[in-house]
Amino acid sequence: MEGGDGAGKSTQAQRLAAALQETGRTVLRTREPGGTPVGEQLRALVLDHGNGDIDARTEALIFAASRAAHVQQVIEPALANGTVVVCDRYVDSSIAYQGAGRHLGTESVRTLNEWATGGLQPDLTVLLDVDPERGRDRRTAGQATEDRLESEPDTFHQQIRLAFLEAAQAAPDRYLVLDAGRPVDELAGTILHRVEKLLP
Numbered sequence: 001m002e003g004g005d006g007a008g009k010s011t012q013a014q015r016l017a018a019a020l021q022e023t024g025r026t027v028l029r030t031r032e033p034g035g036t037p038v039g040e041q042l043r044a045l046v047l048d049h050g051n052g053d054i055d056a057r058t059e060a061l062i063f064a065a066s067r068a069a070h071v072q073q074v075i076e077p078a079l080a081n082g083t084v085v086v087c088d089r090y091v092d093s094s095i096a097y098q099g100a101g102r103h104l105g106t107e108s109v110r111t112l113n114e115w116a117t118g119g120l121q122p123d124l125t126v127l128l129d130v131d132p133e134r135g136r137d138r139r140t141a142g143q144a145t146e147d148r149l150e151s152e153p154d155t156f157h158q159q160i161r162l163a164f165l166e167a168a169q170a171a172p173d174r175y176l177v178l179d180a181g182r183p184v185d186e187l188a189g190t191i192l193h194r195v196e197k198l199l200p
Protein backbone atom coordinates (compact mmCIF):
# COMPACT_ATOMS: atom_id res chain seq x y z
CA MET A 1 0.00 0.00 0.00
CA GLU A 2 1.70 3.19 -1.15
CA GLY A 3 0.91 6.88 -1.35
CA GLY A 4 1.65 10.28 0.08
CA ASP A 5 1.16 11.23 3.70
CA GLY A 6 -2.52 11.49 4.59
CA ALA A 7 -3.67 9.25 1.72
CA GLY A 8 -5.44 6.82 4.05
CA LYS A 9 -3.08 3.87 3.43
CA SER A 10 -3.29 2.50 6.95
CA THR A 11 -7.09 2.45 6.88
CA GLN A 12 -7.09 0.60 3.56
CA ALA A 13 -4.39 -1.84 4.68
CA GLN A 14 -6.51 -2.61 7.73
CA ARG A 15 -9.68 -3.04 5.69
CA LEU A 16 -7.97 -5.30 3.17
CA ALA A 17 -6.36 -7.49 5.81
CA ALA A 18 -9.68 -7.85 7.67
CA ALA A 19 -11.61 -8.70 4.50
CA LEU A 20 -9.08 -11.36 3.47
CA GLN A 21 -9.11 -12.85 6.97
CA GLU A 22 -12.89 -13.14 6.78
CA THR A 23 -12.49 -15.35 3.74
CA GLY A 24 -10.30 -17.67 5.81
CA ARG A 25 -6.89 -16.57 4.60
CA THR A 26 -3.89 -16.10 6.82
CA VAL A 27 -2.87 -12.47 6.57
CA LEU A 28 0.02 -10.48 7.94
CA ARG A 29 -0.43 -6.72 8.09
CA THR A 30 2.82 -4.89 8.61
CA ARG A 31 4.42 -1.50 7.95
CA GLU A 32 7.60 0.33 7.02
CA PRO A 33 9.70 1.74 8.41
CA GLY A 34 9.32 -0.76 11.24
CA GLY A 35 7.89 -4.25 11.42
CA THR A 36 10.81 -5.70 13.43
CA PRO A 37 12.41 -4.63 16.74
CA VAL A 38 15.42 -3.15 14.93
CA GLY A 39 13.11 -1.59 12.33
CA GLU A 40 10.99 0.10 15.01
CA GLN A 41 14.13 1.64 16.49
CA LEU A 42 15.25 2.82 13.08
CA ARG A 43 11.75 4.25 12.56
CA ALA A 44 12.05 6.36 15.69
CA LEU A 45 15.56 7.43 14.71
CA VAL A 46 14.60 8.63 11.25
CA LEU A 47 11.12 10.07 11.90
CA ASP A 48 11.48 11.80 15.24
CA HIS A 49 12.62 15.38 15.38
CA GLY A 50 15.59 15.98 17.66
CA ASN A 51 18.11 13.39 16.41
CA GLY A 52 20.22 16.08 14.80
CA ASP A 53 20.66 16.57 11.07
CA ILE A 54 20.15 13.44 9.00
CA ASP A 55 21.55 13.88 5.50
CA ALA A 56 19.76 12.35 2.51
CA ARG A 57 22.09 9.36 2.00
CA THR A 58 21.97 8.43 5.67
CA GLU A 59 18.18 8.72 5.58
CA ALA A 60 17.99 6.42 2.52
CA LEU A 61 20.26 3.87 4.21
CA ILE A 62 18.21 3.87 7.42
CA PHE A 63 15.00 3.17 5.50
CA ALA A 64 16.81 0.49 3.48
CA ALA A 65 18.24 -1.13 6.64
CA SER A 66 14.80 -1.25 8.22
CA ARG A 67 13.47 -2.81 5.00
CA ALA A 68 16.25 -5.42 4.82
CA ALA A 69 15.43 -6.60 8.35
CA HIS A 70 11.72 -6.59 7.57
CA VAL A 71 12.08 -8.67 4.41
CA GLN A 72 14.40 -11.26 5.92
CA GLN A 73 12.88 -11.58 9.37
CA VAL A 74 9.19 -11.09 8.64
CA ILE A 75 8.01 -10.93 5.01
CA GLU A 76 9.90 -13.83 3.45
CA PRO A 77 9.11 -16.29 6.27
CA ALA A 78 5.43 -15.28 6.04
CA LEU A 79 5.29 -15.72 2.27
CA ALA A 80 7.04 -19.06 2.58
CA ASN A 81 4.16 -20.44 4.65
CA GLY A 82 1.45 -19.10 2.36
CA THR A 83 0.54 -15.99 4.33
CA VAL A 84 -0.80 -12.99 2.39
CA VAL A 85 1.35 -9.99 3.29
CA VAL A 86 -0.27 -6.55 3.32
CA CYS A 87 2.48 -4.01 3.79
CA ASP A 88 2.02 -0.31 4.49
CA ARG A 89 4.82 1.26 2.36
CA TYR A 90 7.77 -0.48 0.71
CA VAL A 91 10.51 0.27 -1.86
CA ASP A 92 8.42 2.79 -3.82
CA SER A 93 8.29 5.04 -0.74
CA SER A 94 12.09 5.25 -0.73
CA ILE A 95 12.19 5.87 -4.49
CA ALA A 96 9.64 8.67 -4.09
CA TYR A 97 10.77 10.29 -0.80
CA GLN A 98 14.55 9.80 -0.94
CA GLY A 99 15.02 9.42 -4.71
CA ALA A 100 12.75 12.26 -5.83
CA GLY A 101 12.01 14.26 -2.67
CA ARG A 102 15.62 14.30 -1.41
CA HIS A 103 17.06 14.37 -4.97
CA LEU A 104 19.21 11.23 -4.56
CA GLY A 105 17.92 9.99 -7.92
CA THR A 106 15.31 7.31 -8.38
CA GLU A 107 17.69 4.83 -10.05
CA SER A 108 20.32 4.85 -7.29
CA VAL A 109 17.66 4.44 -4.62
CA ARG A 110 16.10 1.61 -6.63
CA THR A 111 19.49 -0.14 -6.86
CA LEU A 112 20.15 0.27 -3.13
CA ASN A 113 16.75 -1.24 -2.35
CA GLU A 114 17.14 -4.14 -4.76
CA TRP A 115 20.22 -5.07 -2.76
CA ALA A 116 18.49 -4.55 0.59
CA THR A 117 15.47 -6.67 -0.35
CA GLY A 118 17.22 -9.28 -2.48
CA GLY A 119 14.92 -8.09 -5.27
CA LEU A 120 11.64 -9.04 -3.57
CA GLN A 121 8.78 -7.15 -5.26
CA PRO A 122 5.11 -6.91 -4.34
CA ASP A 123 2.66 -8.87 -6.51
CA LEU A 124 0.52 -5.73 -6.50
CA THR A 125 1.10 -2.17 -5.34
CA VAL A 126 -1.99 -0.14 -4.50
CA LEU A 127 -1.18 3.52 -4.97
CA LEU A 128 -3.54 5.86 -3.15
CA ASP A 129 -2.97 9.07 -5.04
CA VAL A 130 -3.48 12.16 -2.91
CA ASP A 131 -3.12 15.85 -3.60
CA PRO A 132 -0.45 17.07 -1.09
CA GLU A 133 -2.62 19.91 0.22
CA ARG A 134 -5.50 17.56 0.89
CA GLY A 135 -3.10 15.03 2.44
CA ARG A 136 -1.82 17.66 4.83
CA ASP A 137 -5.36 18.60 5.87
CA ARG A 138 -6.23 14.96 6.48
CA ARG A 139 -3.16 14.10 8.56
CA THR A 140 -3.13 17.25 10.65
CA ALA A 141 -6.79 16.60 11.50
CA GLY A 142 -5.84 13.19 12.91
CA GLN A 143 -2.63 13.93 14.82
CA ALA A 144 -1.06 16.70 16.82
CA THR A 145 2.42 16.86 15.29
CA GLU A 146 3.99 15.96 11.96
CA ASP A 147 7.10 13.74 11.73
CA ARG A 148 10.37 14.77 10.00
CA LEU A 149 9.18 13.83 6.53
CA GLU A 150 5.58 14.96 6.86
CA SER A 151 6.64 18.42 7.96
CA GLU A 152 8.47 19.06 4.65
CA PRO A 153 6.74 21.70 2.46
CA ASP A 154 4.02 20.91 -0.10
CA THR A 155 6.55 21.20 -2.99
CA PHE A 156 8.44 18.19 -1.54
CA HIS A 157 5.21 16.23 -1.32
CA GLN A 158 4.32 17.24 -4.88
CA GLN A 159 7.58 15.68 -6.16
CA ILE A 160 6.77 12.54 -4.23
CA ARG A 161 3.32 12.33 -5.72
CA LEU A 162 4.75 12.53 -9.25
CA ALA A 163 7.41 9.90 -8.50
CA PHE A 164 4.76 7.43 -7.27
CA LEU A 165 2.68 8.03 -10.40
CA GLU A 166 5.74 7.56 -12.63
CA ALA A 167 6.55 4.24 -10.97
CA ALA A 168 2.98 3.11 -11.60
CA GLN A 169 3.06 4.21 -15.23
CA ALA A 170 6.28 2.28 -15.81
CA ALA A 171 4.70 -1.04 -14.73
CA PRO A 172 0.90 -0.67 -15.05
CA ASP A 173 0.22 -4.41 -14.59
CA ARG A 174 1.66 -4.37 -11.07
CA TYR A 175 -0.21 -1.27 -9.87
CA LEU A 176 -3.71 -0.27 -8.93
CA VAL A 177 -3.84 3.52 -8.86
CA LEU A 178 -6.81 5.01 -7.03
CA ASP A 179 -7.92 8.53 -6.15
CA ALA A 180 -7.51 8.65 -2.36
CA GLY A 181 -10.40 11.12 -2.19
CA ARG A 182 -12.96 8.44 -3.07
CA PRO A 183 -15.18 7.13 -0.24
CA VAL A 184 -13.38 4.67 2.05
CA ASP A 185 -15.86 1.81 1.43
CA GLU A 186 -15.64 2.22 -2.32
CA LEU A 187 -11.83 2.14 -2.22
CA ALA A 188 -11.84 -0.92 0.05
CA GLY A 189 -14.19 -2.77 -2.35
CA THR A 190 -12.10 -1.97 -5.42
CA ILE A 191 -8.85 -3.02 -3.71
CA LEU A 192 -10.32 -6.29 -2.42
CA HIS A 193 -11.71 -7.15 -5.85
CA ARG A 194 -8.31 -6.66 -7.49
CA VAL A 195 -6.37 -8.53 -4.81
CA GLU A 196 -8.76 -11.51 -4.87
CA LYS A 197 -8.03 -11.95 -8.57
CA LEU A 198 -4.37 -12.53 -7.68
CA LEU A 199 -5.02 -15.17 -5.04
CA PRO A 200 -5.39 -18.88 -5.75
Ligand code: TYD
Pocket: 005, 006, 031, 032, 033, 047, 063, 089, 090, 091, 093, 094, 095, 097, 098, 147, 149, 150
Ligand atom coordinates in the same frame (compact mmCIF):
# COMPACT_ATOMS: atom_id res chain seq x y z
P1 TYD B 1 4.11 6.33 7.69
O1 TYD B 1 4.33 5.14 8.55
O2 TYD B 1 3.22 6.19 6.54
O3 TYD B 1 3.66 7.56 8.59
P2 TYD B 1 2.42 7.60 9.59
O4 TYD B 1 2.47 6.37 10.43
O5 TYD B 1 2.71 8.86 10.34
O6 TYD B 1 1.22 7.67 8.70
O7 TYD B 1 5.54 6.81 7.14
C1 TYD B 1 6.41 7.54 7.85
C2 TYD B 1 7.15 8.53 6.99
O8 TYD B 1 8.33 7.95 6.47
C3 TYD B 1 6.36 9.06 5.83
O9 TYD B 1 6.43 10.49 5.84
C4 TYD B 1 7.08 8.55 4.63
C5 TYD B 1 8.47 8.29 5.11
N1 TYD B 1 9.19 7.22 4.39
C6 TYD B 1 10.28 7.53 3.59
O10 TYD B 1 10.63 8.72 3.46
N2 TYD B 1 10.95 6.53 2.96
C7 TYD B 1 10.60 5.21 3.10
O11 TYD B 1 11.23 4.32 2.51
C8 TYD B 1 9.47 4.91 3.94
C9 TYD B 1 9.05 3.48 4.14
C10 TYD B 1 8.79 5.94 4.56
